[in-house]
Amino acid sequence: xxxxxxxxxxxxxxxxxxxxxxxxxxxxxxxxxxxxxxxxxxxxxxxxxxxxxxxxxxxxxxxxxxxxxxxxxxxxxxxxxxxxxxxxxxxxxxxxxxxxxxxxxxxxxxxxxxxxxxxxxxxxxxxxxxxxxxxxxxxxxxxxxxxxxxxxxxxxxxxxxxxxxxxxxxxxxxxxxxxxxxxxxxxxxxxxxxxxxxxxxxxxxxxxxxxxxxxxxxxxxxxxxxxxxxxxxxxxxxxxxxxxxxxxxxxxxxxxxxxxxxxxxxxxxxxxxxxxxxxxxxxxxxxxxxxxxxxxxxxxxxxxxxxxxxxxxxxxxxxxxxxxxxxxxxxxxxxxxxxxxxxxxxxxxxxxxxxxxxxxxxxxxxxxxxxxxxxxxxxxxxxxxxxxxxxxxxxxxxxxxxxxxxxxxxxxxxxxxxxxxxxxxxxxxxxxxxxxxxxxxx
Numbered sequence: 001x002x003x004x005x006x007x008x009x010x011x012x013x014x015x016x017x018x019x020x021x022x023x024x025x026x027x028x029x030x031x032x033x034x035x036x037x038x039x040x041x042x043x044x045x046x047x048x049x050x051x052x053x054x055x056x057x058x059x060x061x062x063x064x065x066x067x068x069x070x071x072x073x074x075x076x077x078x079x080x081x082x083x084x085x086x087x088x089x090x091x092x093x094x095x096x097x098x099x100x101x102x103x104x105x106x107x108x109x110x111x112x113x114x115x116x117x118x119x120x121x122x123x124x125x126x127x128x129x130x131x132x133x134x135x136x137x138x139x140x141x142x143x144x145x146x147x148x149x150x151x152x153x154x155x156x157x158x159x160x161x162x163x164x165x166x167x168x169x170x171x172x173x174x175x176x177x178x179x180x181x182x183x184x185x186x187x188x189x190x191x192x193x194x195x196x197x198x199x200x201x202x203x204x205x206x207x208x209x210x211x212x213x214x215x216x217x218x219x220x221x222x223x224x225x226x227x228x229x230x231x232x233x234x235x236x237x238x239x240x241x242x243x244x245x246x247x248x249x250x251x252x253x254x255x256x257x258x259x260x261x262x263x264x265x266x267x268x269x270x271x272x273x274x275x276x277x278x279x280x281x282x283x284x285x286x287x288x289x290x291x292x293x294x295x296x297x298x299x300x301x302x303x304x305x306x307x308x309x310x311x312x313x314x315x316x317x318x319x320x321x322x323x324x325x326x327x328x329x330x331x332x333x334x335x336x337x338x339x340x341x342x343x344x345x346x347x348x349x350x351x352x353x354x355x356x357x358x359x360x361x362x363x364x365x366x367x368x369x370x371x372x373x374x375x376x377x378x379x380x381x382x383x384x385x386x387x388x389x390x391x392x393x394x395x396x397x398x399x400x401x402x403x404x405x406x407x408x409x410x411x412x413x414x415x416x417x418x419x420x421x422x423x424x425x426x427x428x429x430x431x432x433x434x435x436x437x438x439x440x441x442x
Contacts, residue, residue: 045237052236053174055223056160057181059123062209062216063153064185066126067275067395068303069205071282072193072296076202081139085411089403091146092279096396098150103389105151106158107254107382115159115232115381116224122155123217130210136203154392158385159229165372165380166233172317172369176310179365183307183357186278187300194296229381253379259432260375260383263367264390266428270363272394273421276414277302279399280406281353284414289346298350305357313362322366323433329359330425337422341415363425364391370432 070091078088102122110118129149133142164174189209196205224232254260282299285291291298317325336359339352368384375383398421405413 042237045235049236051223052163052232053177055219056163057178058219059119059156059160059216060178060181061185062123062126062212063157064182064187064303065189065209065212066149066153066185067182068186068189068278068299069193069209070279071299072190072197073202073205074279075283075286076197080136080202081142083139085403085407087139089400090143092275092396092399092403094143094396095146095150096392098147098152099154099392099395100150100389101147102151102154103158103385103392106155106385110158110381110385114226115163115229116220116226118155119159119224120217120220120226122152122159123213123220125149125152125155126213127210127217130206130213134203134206134210150392154385154389157388158381161368161372161384161388162381163229163232165368165384166229166238166377168238171372172322172365173314175365175369175372176314176317176362179361179368180307180310183303183305183310183361186303187307190296190300190303194294194300197296198293254383254386257375257379257383260371260386262428262432263371264387266425266432267364267367267387267391268394268397269421269424269428270360270367270394271391272398273418274306274360274364275395276398276402276418276421277353277356280402280411280414283406284411285346285349287411289344289349291346298353301350301354302357305354305359306361309358309361310365313358317362317366322369326363326366326429327426329363330422330429332359333425334419334422337415337419341419 074088077091078084081088106118113121125148129145129152132145132148136142137145160178161175164178165171167174192208193205196202227235278299281302282291282296285295285298320328333356336352336356340349340356343349343352367387371384371387372380398417402411402414402417405417
């Protein structure tokens, strides 16, 4: 049987497998309605869409703010609590446990609870976590609080990505802006955290985070009002997506998709690299390059690079194609990491770290765009939660491994570890293409 190419208008055409023919026949009416609806969006739809996106972007900003705070504060945590690299790395591990738990809960409860309630619940857990962290409680309680934060972030991550990936018009642009918001938060927080790290009341940084988290809860509550995802999308003129006809649970359907698991493992390595750089580069610069207390600003440069890359390189993604351009970003990031490792220059290292952020930045949105194109909508939130949950496992595993190795060999082992992990990017991305899921048509 000859395979006929199909196209959704985004990226290269892919062949149709026999199984996809039935999917196409089931959804062609929805696709036509979508085209009609997207061209006839009313001004009220546009206004509501902007309000929804602003609330979602602020939620992702806070996720970046949270992750960007860790690097500059780690040296102060070690000093205040008198712990080494290994014990302070437990903050990553506990956060990971919370994130994976949240991702699993998201798969089971999104359809029952609904988009609007789930995302507010996740935001509320961040409020609880910062309330515990702000007074600098005993170390065990301080560490445990990171699990609440991870749980809440997992739910918000899945819901925000699912919302944007469900949009039919300009979803790549909106996805880039969503994750640029993460970069903006991660850029901003080290600037403040570096100052608090040098103060007596260093943990008051979490009071600022608490204020942002409360604002997030209020904004999400007023914007989405407990509505389901389809209800929210209908308010902005989006047609309803396809629904499941399978007798199996969503969780079982997700587990049966090989492509989801390959994407998840790729995300594990990518997020692990990103968080390891952001979390440990300050310590590396201080100990290996003899940087001063202001070395925390290098972490800001890295996350600022991520923000810039996710917006400034959108044109390159479209010109080269998201499937191919990721290989280019991987090669450039590895080359720059070699410069950080082998060139003993403080300024050169700082510039290289920022450029690494620029080229790593577009990778995560590309992964989410790919998932949005190939996963059926009724599985999208759960699949993204599963993929992001694995990513968060990487955000704990790699920084923890780095801390464990650093406790024996010193923090200078950071660079070879990062390069070996980055070398896995092109290999895993090739597997993503090989085990690609059936193309989603809705």
